[in-house]
Amino acid sequence: MKSLRLQLRFLLPLALLLVAAAYITVPLMDRLTLRWFLRDLDIRATFVADTLRGNLSILPGELTLETMQAEFNRANRDERLLGIALCDSQNAMLLRTPSFPEGVECSLVGNPAPTQSRVLPLRQGEIHVAVAPFNIGAFSDDRLVVLHDLSYVHRRTADSRDYLIMFFVGLGLAIALVTVLVAHISWRGWVAGTRALLRGESLLKPFQPPPEMQGVANELRAMLREMDEERRIRLHAEAWSAERLRNLLNTELRGEQVIVVSNREPYIHTHKDDKVVVSRPASGLVTAIEPVMRACSGTWIAHGSGDADRETVDRHDHVQVPPDDPSYTLRRIWLSEDEEQGYYYGFANEGMWPLCHLAHTRPVFRLSDWEFYRKVNQRFADAVVAEARTEDPVVLIQDYHFALLPAMLREKLPNATIITFWHIPWPNPESFGVCPWHQEILRGMLGSSILGFHTRFHCRNFLESVDRFMEARIRLEESTITFDGELTQVKNYPISIHWPDAEEAASWPAIDTCRSALRKRLGVPEDHLVAVGVDRFDYTKGIIERFNAVDRLISKYPELRGRFTFAQFAAPTRSALDEYQLFVHQAVALAERINKRHGRDGWQPIQLIAENQNAEEVNSHYRGADACVVTSLHDGMNLVAKEFVAARDDLRGALVLSEFTGAARELEAALIVNPYDVEVTADAIYKALTMSREEQAARMRSLRAIVSEDNIYRWAANMLLDAARMRRTERISARIVSSGEMR
Ligand code: G6P
Numbered sequence: 001m002k003s004l005r006l007q008l009r010f011l012l013p014l015a016l017l018l019v020a021a022a023y024i025t026v027p028l029m030d031r032l033t034l035r036w037f038l039r040d041l042d043i044r045a046t047f048v049a050d051t052l053r054g055n056l057s058i059l060p061g062e063l064t065l066e067t068m069q070a071e072f073n074r075a076n077r078d079e080r081l082l083g084i085a086l087c088d089s090q091n092a093m094l095l096r097t098p099s100f101p102e103g104v105e106c107s108l109v110g111n112p113a114p115t116q117s118r119v120l121p122l123r124q125g126e127i128h129v130a131v132a133p134f135n136i137g138a139f140s141d142d143r144l145v146v147l148h149d150l151s152y153v154h155r156r157t158a159d160s161r162d163y164l165i166m167f168f169v170g171l172g173l174a175i176a177l178v179t180v181l182v183a184h185i186s187w188r189g190w191v192a193g194t195r196a197l198l199r200g201e202s203l204l205k206p207f208q209p210p211p212e213m214q215g216v217a218n219e220l221r222a223m224l225r226e227m228d229e230e231r232r233i234r235l236h237a238e239a240w241s242a243e244r245l246r247n248l249l250n251t252e253l254r255g256e257q258v259i260v261v262s263n264r265e266p267y268i269h270t271h272k273d274d275k276v277v278v279s280r281p282a283s284g285l286v287t288a289i290e291p292v293m294r295a296c297s298g299t300w301i302a303h304g305s306g307d308a309d310r311e312t313v314d315r316h317d318h319v320q321v322p323p324d325d326p327s328y329t330l331r332r333i334w335l336s337e338d339e340e341q342g343y344y345y346g347f348a349n350e351g352m353w354p355l356c357h358l359a360h361t362r363p364v365f366r367l368s369d370w371e372f373y374r375k376v377n378q379r380f381a382d383a384v385v386a387e388a389r390t391e392d393p394v395v396l397i398q399d400y401h402f403a404l405l406p407a408m409l410r411e412k413l414p415n416a417t418i419i420t421f422w423h424i425p426w427p428n429p430e431s432f433g434v435c436p437w438h439q440e441i442l443r444g445m446l447g448s449s450i451l452g453f454h455t456r457f458h459c460r461n462f463l464e465s466v467d468r469f470m471e472a473r474i475r476l477e478e479s480t481i482t483f484d485g486e487l488t489q490v491k492n493y494p495i496s497i498h499w500p501d502a503e504e505a506a507s508w509p510a511i512d513t514c515r516s517a518l519r520k521r522l523g524v525p526e527d528h529l530v531a532v533g534v535d536r537f538d539y540t541k542g543i544i545e546r547f548n549a550v551d552r553l554i555s556k557y558p559e560l561r562g563r564f565t566f567a568q569f570a571a572p573t574r575s576a577l578d579e580y581q582l583f584v585h586q587a588v589a590l591a592e593r594i595n596k597r598h599g600r601d602g603w604q605p606i607q608l609i610a611e612n613q614n615a616e617e618v619n620s621h622y623r624g625a626d627a628c629v630v631t632s633l634h635d636g637m638n639l640v641a642k643e644f645v646a647a648r649d650d651l652r653g654a655l656v657l658s659e660f661t662g663a664a665r666e667l668e669a670a671l672i673v674n675p676y677d678v679e680v681t682a683d684a685i686y687k688a689l690t691m692s693r694e695e696q697a698a699r700m701r702s703l704r705a706i707v708s709e710d711n712i713y714r715w716a717a718n719m720l721l722d723a724a725r726m727r728r729t730e731r732i733s734a735r736i737v738s739s740g741e742m743r
Helices: 002-057 065-075 151-199 211-237 242-251 284-296 337-356 367-387 405-412 438-445 456-469 502-506 511-522 543-556 578-598 615-624 639-647 678-690 693-709 712-742
Strands: 081-087 093-096 116-122 125-133 143-149 258-261 268-272 275-279 299-303 318-321 328-333 394-398 417-421 450-453 473-475 480-483 486-492 529-536 564-571 606-609 627-630 654-658 671-673
Touching: 002 065, 002 081, 002 125, 002 143, 002 151, 065 081, 065 093, 125 151, 242 284, 242 712, 258 284, 258 367, 284 328, 284 394, 284 712, 299 367, 328 367, 337 367, 367 405, 394 405, 394 712, 405 417, 405 438, 417 712, 438 456, 450 456, 450 712, 456 473, 456 480, 456 486, 486 712, 511 529, 511 564, 511 615, 529 543, 529 615, 529 639, 529 678, 543 564, 543 578, 543 678, 564 578, 564 615, 578 606, 615 639, 627 639, 627 678, 639 654, 639 693, 654 678, 654 693, 671 678
Parallel strands: 258 299, 258 394, 299 328, 394 417, 417 450, 450 486, 529 564, 529 627, 564 606, 627 654, 654 671
Antiparallel strands: 081 093, 081 143, 116 125, 125 143, 268 275, 318 328, 473 480, 480 486
16 A cells, blocks of 8 residues: 555555646647648648749740640649639739639739748638749739648648647556556565565664665564564563463464374384384484473374274374373374385385485485375375364474475465474585485475474584585575575574473482492492493494493503493384394494403303383383483484483482484583594593592483473474464465555
8 A cells, every 4th residue: 555655655646747748749849730730831832832833934836825724724633732823913803714713812812922831711711822923924923722621731730739638648557557666676675675584584783674674674673673682581580380381382383283293103002912102212302392282182093003003093093192192183193014115114214214324335226215204294294284184384394304395285284384404414515415315315305394303503504415416596695595585494403302490300219229229220239330322223323332331441440340331222123124223233233342352250241232212111220220321423402311401300410421422512521532533532431430429410401401491392482483484474465465465
């Protein structure tokens, strides 16, 4: 509306100006053209008179009225000549051509000298009268009268007037069109600028709106600054809990639908001894997302992989979970064996997993796996569309199993807010580029509204990969990518764990109980030193490097012989894959070799327990150990490190942590090691086992402060607040655009 008024403000004076110009110019042009035509007729009349006189003067013999009449008639053949006459000095008409109009008397035309013209108004219209002296023989005192029809002059003048008016109207329309076009283009520029501003793209490099829009732009900027500030204060003011996250979902997202997509389901139903039992998988991802789902009562879509899963769903493949306190819906997707083999084992775990983890295991890429991966991503996309109750749900896509899903979803639900979180590292462009479908993967991921990684370093690797392989606009300062007209915000959201409240921690078994239980389980005396490792049995976890460090530790510090045990709890994982079987075999063989080398009197330095442990057991191991050792060769975050810190409310125990984990960026008070450096790792474990109580407490206090603050609820809140902000922005800009289209 505003722009229409602005345009009218310009167009009205322009129209008035053009009317005034036409008002002055048209009569002026009329007079001018008439004068030109009269002058033209004067010249013609003189020419006719001269020719007539010339022809008559060369005639042989005496001039008679008859010979003159014949000459007059011949000269009068020109169609514009109305008539020619000869008047004597007494105003008697001696001769006239037949077309000479009645009523034009010699007395009317006067007695000019030399040739003179005038316009006579007659009944049949105006005529041009030219009078010239005859000057021949006996008729030398007589006058020639030449009459021209003026009607064609008037017709032509009227034509020119019409053309002139048409010219003015055309000019007016052209100027109006250009004005509207320019206004429209600058309006669109303004809208684009405003959208950029709302998205935060221009906070560092403010766009310059036209002066009349400056006020609105300033207001918008101020509003955004206020919102950001408010948000910053709110985020940091108090601790994040499930309750606070629930409130945030209700206020910021006003209870909008939240859909989570992951490969691994949070609850698996299996048959055991003729009964159906439910268990939770050993997955960091599930640990992280479950509290969010409990808080928002949404829908979680995942692969139904348990052998009793089909028996426990309703006809929509839904089951309410958690089983003891149902608070959200789990929608299961069924995969055929071929699909699971190609998509999960093949492309995701033999391709993407080693591609993203720099652990020196070669990725394997097969075309058939890739095709299954694409097909299964499409099946999950269809399921999201089927579960969506609105056209703009908030969809949280988890991990490397679904690189193609964001773009597939964007196509079907263009208004959805798609948050993709990549739980594993993102490699540098050289490493990533070996994947034959690297462009398709990037294109798929760029369907996300927000793309999250654990660390800034992984974000940078991703931006560099897009820069290397795609035609996209990248803004490094704002960490955004515009591809195919869509904007993706790339941001780091370090994941964390649920931080137990006092009541929950009070329900845990006492530290002494845990210490005894762990030592009993290992078959070692009560005063035995114990360090634990708790991992999935995966080649990225640095288990072999850890064993080598223990080997070196015992050799270097012989006083630990018989007094120390390293307990490795390793949950079997992806056992169908050769690479994993080989790795388990190597790790078991290495542990045996080391135990053989150092073991004596029933004591062994390493105990490898390749079993799943439930959450309570793991927590008890953490509480009972003197140290926890995390030596991943490459890890997106590593939640074991954070869980260990959360378990140690007694401020005892020490954490040895690989520098190649995302967690090392936050947990600086841990003993940070390069797991490839056996000497350093062995020394760090020794230091952990012999550290003074004071130092343990000081380090643990600092670690606990960080993890308790940056807990899983803050991780989720950060992402969801960004999503809420993005949705608000989209709505405001949609309103601006639609009001622009109405004008
Ligand atoms: C680890 C990774 C996750 C991944 C999960 C898959 O927890 O950190 O990013 O999603 O493994 O494990 P799975 O057993 O489902 O293959």
